[in-house]
Amino acid sequence: MSGENVEHELQQWLDEAMQGKEESFCRLVDHYQNGVYNLCYRMLGNRHEAEDAAQESFWRAYCNLHRYDPSRSFQTWLLSIASHYCIDQQRKRRMTLIAIDEPFEETFGSNSPTPEHVYSNNEQSNQMEELINTLKPTDRAALVLRYWHQMSEKEIADTLSLSVSAVKSRLFRARKELAEKMETRREEYELHERETYEPQKI
Amino acid sequence: MNSMKGKPMNHKKFEQMILTPEALTAEEREEVDRHIATCESCRKLSLQWQKASRMLNQPLPMAAPAPGFSARFAQSIEKRKEAEQQKQVRSFITILVISLLAAVLIFAVIYYSTNSLETIIKNTANASAQMLFLWESLKAIISTVTGFLPTVLLIPFLLTAASAMLTLTLLWLVSIWKLTLQKETVQ
DSSP: OOHHHHHHHHHHHHHHHHTTOHHHHHHHHHHHHHHHHHHHHHHHOOHHHHHHHHHHHHHHHHHTGGGOOTTSOHHHHHHHHHHHHHHHHHHHHTOOOOOTTSOOOOOBOTTOOOHHHHHHHHHHHHHHHHHHTTSOHHHHHHHHHHHTSOOOHHHHHHHHTOOHHHHHHHHHHHHHHHHHHHHHHHHHHHHHHHHHHSOOOO | OBTTTTOHHHHHHHHHHHHOGGGOOHHHHHHHHHHHHHBHHHHHHHHHHHHHHHHHHSOOOOBOOOTTHHHHHHHHHHHHHHHHHHHHHHHHHHHHHHHHHHHHHHHHHHHHHHSOHHHHHHHHHHHHHHHHHHHHHHHHHHHHHHHHSOHHHHHHHHHHHHHHHHHHHHHHHHHHHHHHHHHHHHO
16 A cells, blocks of 8 residues: 555544544554553653553543644654653653663564664664663653654644754754663673673682 | 763763764864864764664664554443443532532531521521421332432432432522521521
8 A cells, every 4th residue: 555545544544533532542552552552661660651651642542532623643642642651651650770690582573674784783672672761751751752753843842842952952862861871881781791700819 | 081071061962972873064063073182071972872873773663553453442432421421420429529518518507607506506406307207208209209219310410310309408508507697687
């Protein structure tokens, strides 16, 4: 099916859902589930919580469909609901750090790279995800939307209800923190390696 | 040694440029390169960011939910609707109770400030007896009605009954208050 047809179909489902057709909304859920789930998973770092958060986000969207402004992208609106929900959840839990010995569980979508590529990148991805988990909730959301969802600064600003300059400053802070933490992590790793493999002096 | 000591503003500017290289012009890039050659901390940050940026710019895996996500959502809609309805009923009842308490409080303040102690004791005893009788009658009515009403009609019935009760109570309070005022005017 061509991109234009998909767009047409999505618009039709959206119109029907806004008129109260539950089945059409469920079709929209089916189409947008990966994007929303991925955001929740990157934000919360836990499969079970991500499922709950994604389900709750879709439910909130369903209940507030009458407030949706059709001039905005529906996907951006959904991601906005999901990111605000996840930020609130994190603030409630006051969770800023996920245990380092608890790596992210991965499920790859249909657009996943080849198994060899996955294998070689997996370690790096886990390392990056662990570091991202130490960022402040809104900084993390900005970073996830920028690199996982390829959003522009303007789109991130719309999604997180921030100004573009606030997004720039959050991205700057997040990048700086990531770069610095990566270095710290590397030094810790090297020290650990030296201590583990250095021949013991008798 | 950090050559940028004593120039924090410049340093911040270069950090910004290092961490957003995509927004730089060719001239700005050269400026950053020149700065990095002389500033140890910015060179370190640049190297660190290059590594992090390489990781972030590689194809990042998208996490996908377990199969059947949309079916689970469809199944949950009815339960969620029911929960939402219960939540609304709870909110309505809470508002109702708060309004009732507020009305009673206002009435009590006005009543106690305009009557003598003897009248208050006498009237309170009478009112308590009446309330007790009313409560017993109400319990009997509710148990009879819930016995034969189907569950679907129970919530609308309770809501209507509660609204009617609130209105009647408010009317009762207002009429007692007006009567009290009239008695005082006659005396």
